Amino acid sequence: MTATHSTRMLILGSGPAGLSAAIYGARAGLAPIVVQGIQPGGQLTTTTDVENYPGFREVIQGPWLMQEMQAQAEHVGAQMMWDTIVEVDVTQRPFRMVGDSGTVYTGDTLVIATGAQARWLGLDSEELLKGKGVSACATCDGFFFRGKKVAVIGGGNTAVEEALYLTNHSHDVTLIHRRDTLRAEKILQQRLFANERITMAWNKEVVRFIGGGQPEGLVAIELRDTVTGALSTLEVDGGFVAIGHHPATELFRGHIALDDDGYIQVEKGTTNTSVPGVFACGDVMDKHYRQAITAAGTGCMAALDAERFLAAADFETVAQAAE
Numbered sequence: 001m002t003a004t005h006s007t008r009m010l011i012l013g014s015g016p017a018g019l020s021a022a023i024y025g026a027r028a029g030l031a032p033i034v035v036q037g038i039q040p041g042g043q044l045t046t047t048t049d050v051e052n053y054p055g056f057r058e059v060i061q062g063p064w065l066m067q068e069m070q071a072q073a074e075h076v077g078a079q080m081m082w083d084t085i086v087e088v089d090v091t092q093r094p095f096r097m098v099g100d101s102g103t104v105y106t107g108d109t110l111v112i113a114t115g116a117q118a119r120w121l122g123l124d125s126e127e128l129l130k131g132k133g134v135s136a137c138a139t140c141d142g143f144f145f146r147g148k149k150v151a152v153i154g155g156g157n158t159a160v161e162e163a164l165y166l167t168n169h170s171h172d173v174t175l176i177h178r179r180d181t182l183r184a185e186k187i188l189q190q191r192l193f194a195n196e197r198i199t200m201a202w203n204k205e206v207v208r209f210i211g212g213g214q215p216e217g218l219v220a221i222e223l224r225d226t227v228t229g230a231l232s233t234l235e236v237d238g239g240f241v242a243i244g245h246h247p248a249t250e251l252f253r254g255h256i257a258l259d260d261d262g263y264i265q266v267e268k269g270t271t272n273t274s275v276p277g278v279f280a281c282g283d284v285m286d287k288h289y290r291q292a293i294t295a296a297g298t299g300c301m302a303a304l305d306a307e308r309f310l311a312a313a314d315f316e317t318v319a320q321a322a323e
């Protein structure tokens with residue numbers, strides 16, 4: 001027989017957004033269920049040092065932070081499910097989801113916190129040197145390259161913003177782009193070209209990241225000219241891949257409004273999606289900030305929005321019954 005779990009607040013995703021929603025939802029008495037997905041704890045479980053999450057004077061470890069967040073959510077009454085949602089029905093309340101285990105989950109409200117994943121170049125050397133000089137987040141890791149030479153790969157808004165951000169830490173930033181024009185907005189391009197700390201490497205693609213294990217890490221990037229085919233080597237300590245992100249929203253396409261880049265659309269200043277009673281928080285609805293603290297912040301907002309939604313819906317039900 002198919003198992004069914006029902007809750008006032010069903011949360012998809014167990015990164016900082018989902019777990020923060022769970023903490024607030026549990027403390028509001030909504031007994032949330034969190035379906036954790038294939039990456040319990042979310043993206044921060046794939047990193048080591050975290051130095052910008054408030055509350056910790058010393059550097060903390062990403063996996064440890066997420067274990068603590070989960071323990072806190074469970075401590076206040078949230079229930080964790082080791083399952084991944086594969087089917088969604090938001091046409092009526094309670095919303096109905098099916099996990100790949102076959103388990104059915106129903107929620108009077110739904111909080112989507114399925115996050116996003118950085119796109120990578122797909123090179124073996126990139127995989128080997130991730131976290132050892134190769135990163136996909138300048139805001140997260142730029143600080144570790146103070147006074148060192150760094151490069152950013154990409155030509156969109158993210159790449160340009162990351163290059164500009166890195167000039168706070170480094171005098172020598174190279175932006176590597178595979179074409180001779182940028183996709184980024186003109187205003188960002190103007191700021192980029194005006195910045196003396198940034199050098200452009202036009203028409204270049206990465207052949208491989210060069211380096212070894214700790215403490216050496218990344219030492220250089222081998223480049224190929226996309227016009228002439230000529231190979232060259234750029235000596236750097238840090239390489240930031242900024243070629244876009246994939247929000248985890250395929251499941252919701254056709255059910256909930258997404259923007260042109262596939263992120264869940266929310267009403268400005270809230271976490272309300274196009275479906276009343278469905279809320280979205282964290283990287284799945286945020287392509288600008290993409291930080292643990294902003295994910296946690298919008299997770300809190302989603303739980304508060306859901307709680308208010310339920311209070312209004314309950315009030316209406318009572319009022320109708322009294323008529």
Ligand code: FAD
Pocket residue numbers: 012013014015016017018035036037038039040041042043044046047049050051052053083084085086113114115116117118136137140141248251281282283284290291292293295
């Ligand atoms: P995520 O953390 O992406 O979590 C998404 C969750 O959704 C996961 O639990 C996943 O299993 C679940 N899920 C997905 N699909 C389904 C499904 N179908 N059913 C159920 N569950 C599902 N930020 C910082 O602030 N500081 C840092 O130092 C920092 N370092 C980083 C280092 C690395 C290597 C990376 C990749 C990111 C880093 N970030 C950092 C960014 C930060 O991790 C993210 O902004 C944050 O994790 C986003 O949280 P989230 O809860 O929105 O989503």
Ligand code: NAP
Pocket residue numbers: 121153154155156157158159161178179182183205242243244245261287288
């Ligand atoms: P993007 O706009 O899709 O740009 C990706 C860049 O990476 C492109 O320049 C692309 O090159 C390059 N690229 C893709 N695959 C590559 C590969 N395999 N090898 C080398 N280069 C590769 O992604 P984004 O910059 O992350 O932006 C995503 C969305 O968020 C956009 O809509 C953007 O406007 C928005 N955003 C806005 C802001 C802001 O408003 N401040 C900030 C960040 C992001 P080509 O140009 O050759 O295709």
